[in-house]
Amino acid sequence: MLEMRNGSWRLFQFRGITVWLHWSWLVVAGIFFVLPGTIFSENIFVGIFTYLGLFGIVLIHEFGHALACRSVGGKADTIMLWPLGGIAFVQPPQRPGAVLWSIAAGPLVNVVLLPILFGLYLLAAFLIPTTPEGIPTTILGSNLIEIVYWLNSINLVLLIFNMLPIYPLDGGQILQAILWFFIGRSRSLQITSAIGLVCAIVGGILALMSGRTWLFIIAIFVGWQAYNGYRVSQIMAQQENQYRFDPWNRR
Ligand SMILES: [Zn+2]
Known part of the structure; x- marks a missing residue:
């Protein structure tokens, strides 16, 4: 049995970093496979491997954050995978350079994956036999090309989204x-x-107006986190002022 804590299953540990999978990931996966019209429900074979690929891409993106954080002397021992991607619980040293490297390393993983996945797509297109019109002669061949195509798209979309x-x-x-x-x-x-x-x-208003539920959920998550960030910034500013006016606490 997998160990469970706070609604998450412990999957594995790599270089002292433990990967946890939140139960909601499975629920959302289930919804994607049941909802008509998604790539997951239209072709179960392509769906399963594309979803596993998405899982893998998110996971190594998070390892990028965690390993970079450790390389600058920070603390990072947990990665949690949940439906809005992954969270690497990183605590880099509080210096702008260390924080910059810990955050930038995640999207950099997706940048490195761009040529690798595109190369894989070219390789699949080259090796899989097709008709003169370019249509794969076997179902397996056409499925493989579709999976690699989706992994390229997912990686690119994740990179663009993360870099907003x-x-x-x-x-x-x-x-x-x-x-x-x-x-x-x-x-x-x-x-x-x-x-x-x-x-x-x-984004939340636009999502509501256009009926995009998923975008609305992301907007709420982003808004809530941004609000918390804003409150933390105010507390920080107060502390900085305190130090400024109290010579005995000067750092
Ligand atoms: Zn990231």
């Missing part, structure tokens, strides 16, 4: 770490979390 400069997405956190060099920690967090909050509200 909207806190708490990776792009927003990268922007915050860059601003940190110039205007300090609390101010950079205040600006990027405010941008995140505005984008979440606008």
